[in-house]
Amino acid sequence: MTSGILLIDKNTGASSGKIVYQARKKLGIKKIGHAGTLDPLATGLLPLLINKATRVSDFLMDEVKIYETLAFFGQKTDSQDITGEILERSSKTFELDDLKKAIDENFVGEILQTPPMYSALKHKGKKLYELAREGKSVERKKRKIKIYDFEIIDFNFPYARLRISCSKGTYIRTLVNDLGEILQTFATVKELRRIKVGDFDVKDAIKMEDFEKMQADQIIKNLIPIDKALCQYEKIVLDKSYYKQATNGMTMKVDYGKNVDNYLRVYVGDLFIGLGEYKDENKTLKIKKVFYER
Numbered sequence: 001m002t003s004g005i006l007l008i009d010k011n012t013g014a015s016s017g018k019i020v021y022q023a024r025k026k027l028g029i030k031k032i033g034h035a036g037t038l039d040p041l042a043t044g045l046l047p048l049l050i051n052k053a054t055r056v057s058d059f060l061m062d063e064v065k066i067y068e069t070l071a072f073f074g075q076k077t078d079s080q081d082i083t084g085e086i087l088e089r090s091s092k093t094f095e096l097d098d099l100k101k102a103i104d105e106n107f108v109g110e111i112l113q114t115p116p117m118y119s120a121l122k123h124k125g126k127k128l129y130e131l132a133r134e135g136k137s138v139e140r141k142k143r144k145i146k147i148y149d150f151e152i153i154d155f156n157f158p159y160a161r162l163r164i165s166c167s168k169g170t171y172i173r174t175l176v177n178d179l180g181e182i183l184q185t186f187a188t189v190k191e192l193r194r195i196k197v198g199d200f201d202v203k204d205a206i207k208m209e210d211f212e213k214m215q216a217d218q219i220i221k222n223l224i225p226i227d228k229a230l231c232q233y234e235k236i237v238l239d240k241s242y243y244k245q246a247t248n249g250m251t252m253k254v255d256y257g258k259n260v261d262n263y264l265r266v267y268v269g270d271l272f273i274g275l276g277e278y279k280d281e282n283k284t285l286k287i288k289k290v291f292y293e294r
Contacts, residue, residue, distance in 0.1 A: 145169050246273045
């Protein structure tokens with residue numbers, strides 16, 4: 001069975017779901033997902049998770065993501081990007097120092113953000129963007145997100161190119177919209193590109209036009225091993241005598257030699273088995289997720 005991670009550099013206009021569908025069709029595999037939806041407007045890194053790699057989805061979703069966006073000031077849309085209907089306009093101007101101050105004082109560290117109506121979140125079983133297209137709006141609870149870095153790459157009013165490093169659950173469109181409000185004007189996203197997901201970088205991704213031409217054997221050659229998505233966890237290498245216990249997901253007596261209570265990447269020799277939870281108190285390693293394919 002083929003498993004692994006395929007990095008795609010998504011084009012604007014394509015949906016994340018369509019790319020997953022194409023991969024399923026090319027490989028003849030149903031069990032394919034991705035690590036975080038990109039809007040049709042957005043471009044950039046879309047990690048496809050194939051077969052057992054779907055089990056790392058939660059871990060990748062928790063990783064820090066980096067985006068670059070082109071913000072356009074003076075216009076508000078219902079979708080918070082240029083694909084939406086224009087709701088209001090403003091002729092107010094501001095300087096680079098005003099933009100820096102607004103970012104530094106309001107958009108770094110832990111902040112609360114209200115998810116947009118144009119999102120895949122659900123309300124009573126229905127996606128918010130479906131309700132938005134029907135002209136409906138529902139109350140959404142603010143959610144805590146974290147902005148690790150918010151950099152101004154270029155500023156030429158009414159445009160600002162921004163690079164944002166953030167936690168999962170962050171809506172860049174909403175950040176830009178809220179930035180406009182802080183500056184007492186309006187703002188919308190003109191361009192959006194995802195640069196990184198954890199250690200994965202868009203520069204290593206396959207261009208969409210190349211992916212669309214690829215055959216199954218070519219895709220398989222480009223798959224990244226599952227353990228590359230889990231490099232944030234320390235590695236433990238077990239003796240080959242642990243093979244049966246490890247592959248069967250058993251609890252093992254192991255002295256890791258470090259005071260660690262956390263997940264570990266578990267290997268038997270050179271074989272990556274999965275993630276194990278290590279308890280230093282009683283020196284046990286419990287396999288939580290097995291990725292190894294016999």
